[in-house]
Amino acid sequence: MKYRGRVVAVCVVILFNILRYGYYNIYLGYLFEDSFFVLTGIFLLVAWIGGKQYDVAKFYAEKDPLTNAYNRRTIDKVFKKQISVYKNKGKKIAVVLIDLDDFKDINDRFGHQTGDELLRHVAELIMSNAKREDYVVRWGGDEFVHVILDLKENTLKDYVGNLKSTLSNLNMESVDAVSASIGIAIYPDDGETFEKLIQKADTSMYEMKKA
Structure with missing residues (x-):
């Protein structure tokens, strides 16, 4: 099973949080509390789980479930x-x-x-x-x-x-x-x-x- 769905989902979350951090912290000068990083970790976990569901669905859409050969x-x-x-x-x-x-x-x-x-x-x-x-x-x-x-x-x-x-x-x-x-x-x-x-x-x- 490939990791494409998980990798893409995690990358999107990372990019979103980099942009969010840059806009609020660097551009507007707001200071982030520890909760920002806790929420980022939760978002990454959710993204990983969601991406895994996509990878599993794609795997079984392409493969024979008994032999793991292509269909x-x-x-x-x-x-x-x-x-x-x-x-x-x-x-x-x-x-x-x-x-x-x-x-x-x-x-x-x-x-x-x-x-x-x-x-x-x-x-x-x-x-x-x-x-x-x-x-x-x-x-x-x-x-x-x-x-x-x-x-x-x-x-x-x-x-x-x-x-x-x-x-x-x-x-x-x-x-x-x-x-x-x-x-x-x-x-x-x-x-x-x-x-x-x-x-x-x-x-x-x-x-x-x-x-």
Whole structure:
């Protein structure tokens, strides 16, 4: 969770009190009592609490509450901004669609609590393999999307191999291994909108499932 709301709120209060102090104390020559500083401290505390509420609301508006990955609504907006930056730079973006195989069987066998734990665990694994500027998205029930920015040559082959190896060696009490079907689309080769890229990745993923 970011601190933007808290920082902005506190800065506004500090600026307001600096201006207030300068006007009344320096310009008008009034002397402030101790209560001025006590009230300033209270205002800062209220600003921090209010800013935190904004940060929490913004966090849950952008993130999936179960896995802390981004949600679908957020990635669509973010992707449009990234394309506007990458369009004239000749850089590529990979959209990797990851679908856990037989997830329903895991839910039925071990229960939904284990299923939720598995989703959180997989999301953490994907995020741990992502660059800081990448986006990991909870796309559906057992589907994730990893948007790899500034894609380098030969990155995807190693990425897929590492991901499959990691998933086959889970460190969970009930589930020690899981497989995944993976579909990939590249911007701008396979499309110039997120919708087209996700469709291409989805087609690629189902071809892998059939195989």
